[in-house]
Amino acid sequence: FHGYPAPGILVGGFMVDLAIRHMPKGILIDAISETTTCLPDAIQLLTPCTIGNGWLRILNLGRFALTLFEKYEGEGVRVFIDPAKLKPWSEIESWLMKLKPKAEQDNELLLSQIEEAGSSICGMQTVRVQSRFRGKKRRGGFTICALCGEPYPKRDGAVCRACQGEAPYELDERESLLKEDPPLRAITPENAIGKRLLHDMTMVIPGESKGPAFLRGYQVTAGDLCRLQQMGRQSVYVEEGNDVSAEWVHENEAALEMALRMAGDGIMFDELPKEGRITFRAARDGLFIVQEDQLERFNMIPGVMCASRKTCSVVSKGRQLAATRAIPLLLPKVDMIKALAVLHDGPLFSVVPMRAAQVAILVTGSEVFQGLIEDRFAPIVTAKVEKYGCRVVGERIVPDDRNVISRAAMELIETGADLLITTAGLSVDPDDVTRQGLLDAGAEDLLYGAPIIPGAMTLLARIGDVPIMGVPACALYFKTTAFDLLLPRVLAGLTISRRDLAKIGHGSFCLGCKSCTFPKCPFGG
Numbered sequence: 391f392h393g394y395p396a397p398g399i400l401v402g403g404f405m406v407d408l409a410i411r412h413m414p415k416g417i418l419i420d421a422i423s424e425t426t427t428c429l430p431d432a433i434q435l436l437t438p439c440t441i442g443n444g445w446l447r448i449l450n451l452g453r454f455a456l457t458l459f460e461k462y463e464g465e466g467v468r469v470f471i472d473p474a475k476l477k478p479w480s481e482i483e484s485w486l487m488k489l490k491p492k493a494e495q496d497n498e499l500l501l502s503q504i505e506e507a508g509s510s511i512c513g514m515q516t517v518r519v520q521s522r523f524r525g526k527k528r529r530g531g532f533t534i535c536a537l538c539g540e541p542y543p544k545r546d547g548a549v550c551r552a553c554q555g556e557a558p559y560e561l562d563e564r565e566s567l568l569k570e571d572p573p574l575r576a577i578t579p580e581n582a583i584g585k586r587l588l589h590d591m592t593m594v595i596p597g598e599s600k601g602p603a604f605l606r607g608y609q610v611t612a613g614d615l616c617r618l619q620q621m622g623r624q625s626v627y628v629e630e631g632n633d634v635s636a637e638w639v640h641e642n643e644a645a646l647e648m649a650l651r652m653a654g655d656g657i658m659f660d661e662l663p664k665e666g667r668i669t670f671r672a673a674r675d676g677l678f679i680v681q682e683d684q685l686e687r688f689n690m691i692p693g694v695m696c697a698s699r700k701t702c703s704v705v706s707k708g709r710q711l712a713a714t715r716a717i718p719l720l721l722p723k724v725d726m727i728k729a730l731a732v733l734h735d736g737p738l739f740s741v742v743p744m745r746a747a748q749v750a751i752l753v754t755g756s757e758v759f760q761g762l763i764e765d766r767f768a769p770i771v772t773a774k775v776e777k778y779g780c781r782v783v784g785e786r787i788v789p790d791d792r793n794v795i796s797r798a799a800m801e802l803i804e805t806g807a808d809l810l811i812t813t814a815g816l817s818v819d820p821d822d823v824t825r826q827g828l829l830d831a832g833a834e835d836l837l838y839g840a841p842i843i844p845g846a847m848t849l850l851a852r853i854g855d856v857p858i859m860g861v862p863a864c865a866l867y868f869k870t871t872a873f874d875l876l877l878p879r880v881l882a883g884l885t886i887s888r889r890d891l892a893k894i895g896h897g898s899f900c901l902g903c904k905s906c907t908f909p910k911c912p913f914g915g
Contacts, residue, residue, distance in 0.1 A: 391435055397485055397497075398428025400504045401511075402456070405429070405469045406436045408509040409458040418461040422523065424451040432456075444526040454486065457517060464519035472513035479503045479511060536727055547734035554731050555690055572638045572720040576625035579618045582610045585628040589641065589719050590665045593621050602664050606642060627719075639726045641666030644716035647726070648694065651733035652714060656741025667715035670698075672705045676741040677882040680712075688732045693717050693725040698739065700915045704878050705741060712739055744881040746779040750807030752798055754824045756789040766866055767813035774873065775811070778881055783807055795827025803856050809880065810858045812849070813865070824860065825849065833858060837888060841895030842914075845872025850886055870900060870908040 392399050413419060421439035423430045423446065430441065430448055433456060439445035445461075459466025476483040481500045484490055532541045535550040542550035574588075586607050593603035603621065604614070607629070618626065634640065639647075642663040649659050649668040658673040672678065680701035688696055698712030705711060716726075751771050757763045765787060772782050784805050786798045802810060812824060825838060828851060836851040838860075844867075849860025857880050861873045875894065879886055897915045908914075 392428070392431045395501070396428050397482075397500055397504060398454070399432050399435075400501060401454075401471070401482075402429045402432025403436060404504075404509045405456055405471075405512055406432055406458075408512055408514060409456065409467050409469045410437070412467045412514065413458055414460075419445075419458050419466070420461045420519075420524065421446045422457040422459070422519070423448050424453040424455040424457075426450050427454075429454060429456055447523060449523075457519065459517070459519045459524075462524065464521065464524050466517055466519060467514055468517045469509075469512050469514050471511055475511045475513070479507050482507060482511060537724055548731040549727055554728060555687070572634060574627055574632050574634075574720070576627055577631075579610070579615050579623060579626055582626050582628050583612055583615075585610055585630045588627040588629050588632055591618075591621070591623070591626070592665055593617075605664070634720060637723050638720040639716070639723055641716040641719050641721065644694070644721045644726055644729075645714060648696075648714050648716075648729060648733065651730065652696065652712075652738040654737030654740035656743070657711070657737070657739050663715075665715070666717075666719070667713055669713045670711045670739055672707050672709045672711055672741050674741055674743060675706050676704075676743045677878050677884070678703045678705045678711055679740045679742055681736070681738050684732065684735060685738055688729060688738070691725055691729045691732065693721045694729045696738065702875075702879055702884075702914075704744075704909065711741075742882040742884070744778055744878060745883070746781065747775070747809040747881060748783045748807050749775045749780050749809045749811060750784040750802035750805070751782060751786070752795070752802060752810060752812040753785070753787045754790060754795055754812060754827075755787075756791075759787050759789040767861070770865055771811050771813060771861065771873075774877065775809075778878070780809070780881070790823055792823040792827045792830060795824060796830035799828060799831040799853065799858075803853060808856055810853070810856055811861060812858065813861045828853075828858060828860075837886070837891065840872050840876075840891045842872035842875060842891075842898040843900055844868045844870075845875075848872040848876065850876070850880075868900065868902070869906045870913060872898070874908065875914040 419437065419439065421433045421437060423433055426448055430446060433446055434440045437458070441448070453470065455468060455470035457466055457468040471486060473483075473486075476486065481496055481503050485495060485500055531544045533544045534540070535542050535553055537549050537553040540550065547554065586609050587604055589606050590602040591604040592600065594600045603617065610626070610628070645663040645666050645668045646661060649670070653659060653670060656673050656676055657670050659668050659670045678699060678701065680698050682701060685696060685698065688694065694714070694716055696712060696714040699705075751768045753765055753767050755763070758765050768785055775782065784802045784807055786802060788794045788798045799810060799812070812828065825836070829836065832853045833851040834853070836849065838849050839846060840848040842848065844864040845862060847860075847862035849858070851858040851860075859873065859876065859880060861871070865871050865873055875898065876886065894914065897912060900913045901911075903911070
C-alpha cells in the first residue's frame with residue numbers, strides 16, 4: 391500500500407492500535423493526521439477512515455500525531471510520539487529527529503526497535519475536536535467552468551479553483567505576453583476628424599498635472615489636431631472601424647464590472663470610469679476594512695489591478711480609499727472571468743461605523759489613590775476617546791487591591807458604561823493585581839500582551855458585552871501607542887484575536903519621532 395516497509399508506517403500502526411484500544415466500541419469514528427508523511431497511510435490501512443471517503447482529514451501541523459474521535463460529538467484520543475520516552479531507543483530517536491542522513495540509518499535495527507518498543511514510546515491525551523473539523527463538507531451542486539469546460543462545485547465561484555490560479559502546473563508567461571493583441575486599427579489624427587475616440591487619452595504636464603485630455607466617445611474636431619500633436623499622438627483609435635468581438639472587454643466596462651463587486655457597505659464610487667480606472671471613496675465616517683487575502687488573489691490575475699489604503703485605517707466621509715482598473719485598453723474576456731471569480735466571495739472593501747461609546751476609566755495604583763502621584767492617565771485617555779465622539783461617564787481611582795479593583799469594574803459597568811478602560815497596573819511586577827481583579831469581575835477572552843512598541847503590555851478582554859482595554863504606563867510618555875491602533879477597532883465592534891494581534895506586529899514599531907505625525911506615518915501600517 392505504501393510502497394515499502396517504512397518506519398513511519400510501523401510506528402503509525404502501533405499509534406493507531408493504541409488509539410483504537412481507548413475508543414468506545416460500536417461508534418462511528420473519524421480521524422485526523424497532523425502530518426502528510428506515512429501516518430495517513432497507517433490510518434487508512436487499519437481503520438475505515440480514508441482520504442477518499444472524507445473520514446480522514448490531514449492537517450499538516452508538522453507533528454507525528456493522530457487523533458481518532460467520535461464522528462458527531464468530537465470526543466476522542468490523540469496519540470503522539472513522546473520524545474521523553476525515546477532515550478532507550480537511540481535509533482528511533484535518531485530517525486524521528488533526523489539526527490543522521492537516511493542512508494546512514496541502520497534500518498534493520500530501527501525496525502526491530504520499533505517492533506520492540508511498540509506503543510510504549512507514545513503519549514496519549516483525551517481531546518474534543520472543534521465542530522468545524524467534524525463531519526464531511528458537502529460539495530453541493532456542480533456546474534461547468536466557463537474557462538476550462540470541466541465540471542466543478544458551484545460553491546467555488548464563477549470559475550473552478552484551478553482556473554482561479556490554484557492549478558499546480560507551470561504557465562508559460564512568455565507565451566501569454568506574446569499572445570495575439572485585439573484587432574484594432576489606428577488612424578492619423580487628420581483622418582480621425584468627425585470620428586469618436588475609442589478610449590480616454592491622457593495628457594501629462596510634468597510637475598503640474600496628469601489627467602484625461604479627451605474622454606472616450608469624444609468627437610474629434612479640426613481644432614484638436616494641435617493638442618493631439620502636443621501630446622505626441624501620431625495615431626489614434628476611434629470607435630468607427632474597430633468593432634471589438636465578445637472575446638475582449640473594454641477597460642471602462644471591465645473597471646465598472648469589478649468595482650460593482652468590490653464595493654461593500656460604506657463604500658461609494660463614480661460609475662463613470664476615467665482612463666479605465668474607478669476610485670472608491672468612503673460613504674461615511676468609520677474604519678476602512680480590506681479583505682487582504684482576497685485582494686492579493688485578485689492582483690494575481692493578469693491584466694487587472696487594485697490598490698488600497700491599509701486595512702483598519704480611520705477614514706472620514708468622502709476620503710479616497712482605493713482604486714481599480716483594467717491595465718490594457720481591451721482586457722481578454724478570460725482574464726475578466728478570472729478576476730470576477732475572485733470577487734465571488736464578497737466585497738473587497740467596506741467602511742464600518744465606529745460607535746460613540748459610553749466610557750468608564752478605572753485607574754489603578756496605590757500611589758495614585760493616596761495622592762502621592764497626580765493622575766495623568768484619565769486626562770490622556772479622555773482626550774483620545776473624545777476624538778471619536780465617545781463620552782466619559784465614570785472615573786474611579788483605586789488602590790492595588792484585587793477585591794477593590796473587581797468591585798470598581800463591576801460598579802462602573804452597572805452605571806451604564808459600555809467600554810471600560812483601565813490604566814496602569816499592567817506591569818510584570820509580582821504585586822500587579824489588575825488582571826486578577828478584572829478576572830474576578832468576570833473578564834473573559836483575555837488577551838495580555840501585543841506585538842506593538844510602545845504598548846507591549848496592552849490588555850484586551852470583555853465583561854459580558856462590555857469590551858475592556860488595558861492601557862500600559864507607556865501611554866504617559868508616548869503620544870502614540872498600541873491604544874491608538876486598537877481603540878478604533880474596538881469602537882467598530884471588531885473581534886480582535888491573538889492572530890489579529892500577531893498580524894499587527896508587522897509595521898507596529900514606533901520610531902519615536904520628536905514631532906509625531908500619526909496617523910500620517912508608518913506606525914501600525
